[in-house]
Amino acid sequence: MPIRTSRFSRVRRRVATVAGALGAISAMVLATPNAVSATSENPVPTTTKSLKPGQAFMGAGTMIHEGPQRTTGEADSPTTYATVEGIDVSRWQGSINWTSVRNAGIQFAWIKATEGTSYKDPNFNTNYPNAYYAGVIRGAYHFALPNASSGTTQADYFASNGGGWSADNLTLPGVLDIESNPYGAQCYGLSTTQMRTWISDFYNRYKARTTRDVVIYTSPSWWNTCTGGWNGMATKSPLWVAHWTTASSPTLPTGFSVWTVWQYTSTGSVSGISGNVDRDRFNGTRDRLLALANNTP
Template sequence: MVPDHKPPRRRARLLAASVAVLAIGGSALAEIPAAAASRPEGHDVSSHQRDVDWPGARAKGARFVYVKATESHTYRNPYFARQYNGSREAGLIRGAYHFALPDRSSGKTQAAHFVRHGGGWTADGWTLPPALDIEYNPYDRDEKCYGLSRSGMAAWIKAFSAEVHRLTGRRPAIYTTAHWWNGCTGSSRAFAARHPLWVARYDSAGPGTLPAGWSTWTFWQYDNGGRLPGDQNLFNGSLDQLRRFARGS
């Protein structure tokens, strides 16, 4: 994902190469991986997408969506409420995510900001667990790990997770890439047992080698453009399993 208040750009430094695209009528449509055949499709959006045509997204195959709620400890997506509620009204299972800036404030502080402004959870079968977007620093390429040591980064993530769990009763999903995770957390294996993995990889027919600790993925972001508004994702299971995952079972 990209910060809401910066122009969207392709993350060449995040992921090696994009999947092939097909130019049709002047627009680029990402090829859907073969893995999509048996898995629910979804997407994630932020203020870049503004007013989304949610019935249209559902008609194109969307079954779930993550909506950006917050960034750091001050920013709030001004379109969050209409995106979050609009997706639910259209019949999508939806959740909220937070874009982490670990150099700005503590994990606990950012988690509290997130939960106060949309990052909650309820076991209603329509709400995905809160999600932490932790990746390369979009504001300083020379500080990809936000100036934190590997142990310091792991500690920051633990603090964020603990506060989200305390406030919502559920551990957050973690969005990241294998390259960033292994480099900036020192290949930490401390999170896999209790945190669903939302892995980003655009350059293959599958999610590839996963971040250290995880043996399976829950969500796979396979491109940042395609049929659905925003980034393109798959859930690793059936639609019934997605509903049960949302309930926390």
């Protein structure tokens, strides 16, 4: 009996030790910062260093490499510059009530369709038609991974998987989301010359596929660093600039003299969407926004 009791005690102590270790590991996992859930119903993460391929969204790379450009406590919307309001969304916004979004005054939206050449946003096929039927002027965007394949290849993938265009009065041209790499080196390992070529190749193939000039989404810091402040797209592509501030106008990348769309916050809110959503505005009237959608002067 004493021997059995001793063995039982040793086993019990081992079990307790293992359980304690597992509990400690679980606590560490739960406490780890920057952890990103893969469920589509969660709001956009405010920390993004644990993003996995496919999970990028507009501004993800900017948050990682450039940091927030606005301070805590600032209003979501600048109040000194009235214009047409919009949003951009991806899987992170989960289920969206597009009728509520339109009733909240949102007139346009760009929706993530693709990333690289192997990822399609799982919510795109729901969001894209539902936005249309709610009367939101919508378009698709592609998150570029210039280190993964050529600009031509990614433009084809985008155009074939939601990034096309039709003259139906509610479809905007597609967007090339080209920003800091959320998965690694800021400029994706490309030189400024290589990056310019990549962007040109994407632009040329997208236009050949759709007849439209692709809209370029970028931040001033990334564009200046990774393209060398290139002016080669200024007369071709409408600029969508990411500059999170309450100023009356955004800072522009070198090489551009005017902005078409401005993403002014990454922590906005809109009726019909749970959690944070990027807020954007169009530089002009609704008539000019429709002209962009319909490719008219």
